[in-house]
Amino acid sequence: MDILRRFASRLAGMLVVLTLSIATPTVIQFYGPGGENSKLASQGVSAWTRAKTAFATVWPEEKGILTFHLHVSTMSFVNDFFSFMGLAIGSIVIAAIVAVPVGTYAAIQQKSWFRTVLPTGFLVSQSIPTYVIGVILILLFSVVWPILPPNGWNSPLCAVLPTLTLAAGNVGYMGKFVQSAVSETMQEGYILGARARGVRKWNIILKHAMKPSILTTITFFAPQIAILLNNALTIEAMFAVPGLAKLFGETASAQGMGLPPGVGMQDQYMVSVVFFIFALVVLVMNLFVDILYRVLDPRIARLTA
Amino acid sequence: MSAAYLLDVGNVSKVFRLQKRTVRAVHRASLRVREGESVGIVGESGSGKSTLGRCAVGLLRPDEGAVRFLGTDLTRLSNKQMRAQRRHMQVVFQNPSTALNQRMTVGRNILDPLLIHRVGTRMQRGVRVFELMEQVGLSPEYANAFPFELSGGQQQRVMIARALALDPKLLLCDEVLSALDVSVQAQILALLLDLRRDRGLSMLFISHNLPAVEVLSDVIAVMYLGEILEMGRTEDLLANPRHPYTRVLFDSVLDIPESKAARKALRPLPGEMPSPYEIPNGCVFHTRCPVAQDVCRREVPQARTLDDDRQVACHYV
Incomplete structure (x- = not known):
């Protein structure tokens, strides 16, 4: 009750x-x-x-x-909504796929060079503005090596660059978060307890350490979709994605x-x-x-x- | 080095590196545990008790020395071989609320070691969990509770049940009482005594609670700044402490006499233990020792074995 x-x-x-x-x-x-x-x-x-x-x-x-x-037909509005949600959720998922393993590895890795290089990478990913990442990706994958369309919304390939751009900034935040969460969990008493009864190293990391760490990461990042909205405003405009954020930007500024x-x-x-x-x-x-x-x-x- | 020893820790040293400083946690400590014997390790906080204990059960790899468990040197085992050995030596940790996985039920926590080492069938494992709970005095209805719903003493019982699940030969009890209330300490102590009697369990009992160590141990080792200063059979050691540190340590224990007249003066240990970053030259205890002379500042006293199976590291014994 x-x-x-x-x-x-x-x-x-x-x-x-x-x-x-x-x-x-x-x-x-x-x-x-x-x-x-x-x-x-x-x-x-x-x-x-x-x-x-x-x-x-x-x-x-x-x-x-x-x-x-x-x-007016509501379909275009609904389409805009799904384009936007697709980008948002897709970018979070991609960021998680990269950030969770890398952050975990950084947390358990003892080698000193890794411990210096990786946080620097995270910092770079965090500090470059999203639209700069967008421009760089367009240059790389549409101009230098033209395999992906730079803009538009008429094939699934069109979603790749904007999603990656949105994900890139989040990788840094999320990776750092996962790293600190996992290294904190690894200090917990029950991790030592698991070692003492002979749990394999990878099982300790996957089952005992990553589960609670991912939980904290999710709780922190799902609400971060608000920040994503912010980035989506520029990214949808830049890649000419007919999404909700672009709609909002255009209606508001018109x-x-x-x-x-x-x-x-x-x-x-x-x-x-x-x-x-x-x-x-x-x-x-x-x-x-x-x-x-x-x-x-x-x-x-x-x-x- | 006869096979009569279950555990033979020989000249073990462990140094931790913290950024640029090094901490000498354990220095050339030797310890033997016979089958069915209980060895207590006492000392102040930071004396290296836990580090020595963890080296002894292979949770830490010592920098030097050998840890022989039933003849196999644990320090030379691969991770895989070490995991196989772990079922023979289990650990009960200090703080049950952190050492138990709080996301698993009590039953699942106790079951976990059985699953890891693939013991028995599903049915047998289930039966075993309830057997264990009964042995440590936990009502079976707690099997579906989560550890955080239990009191500290009950959680400690869960941890003991988990440690016993694999029928270990050696149980390391690392400060198992210090996180508990005094009345609960007595219950857990009684439980450990029962288990020792009924199962002939060998124990390494680490504590700064002297009376508890006295009750539970056949042999006591006194540690100070990572070194074992004195070691001997409990009765002998209590009756006749030889090392000056052992003497002041025993004097500093608060005991409640029968009458006011019998109350002896409580003598706290003078000064503080030196920082483990800067180990004194010579005898580690000379900075606080009441009988220290020049030789103590210069030379490290070697551990000598005396007549009554006693080992002491002091120039003046």
């Missing part, structure tokens, strides 16, 4: 956050300077008046702006440009919706992590059940 109550209170908290995530862009867009309800609106230069004019070119004003969205929706996408409601979806993704990731934690670590489940 207690678990249900916890879950309910968690959902209530999520609802509050989601409400705020609708309120925030709405308030900024409609009540901020230049918005429909701001004092500047009366001077006739507001983004809103331009938006209304733009809307009028594709949708008769007497039908009301809000009904416009009921008549405000006041007087372009009709669906073309240059001057659409305040769209901005609010995408903002809402981003918030929802982050919340769901957090919820997922908490559930996963309960499943994987019996201590949490037993002590709070």
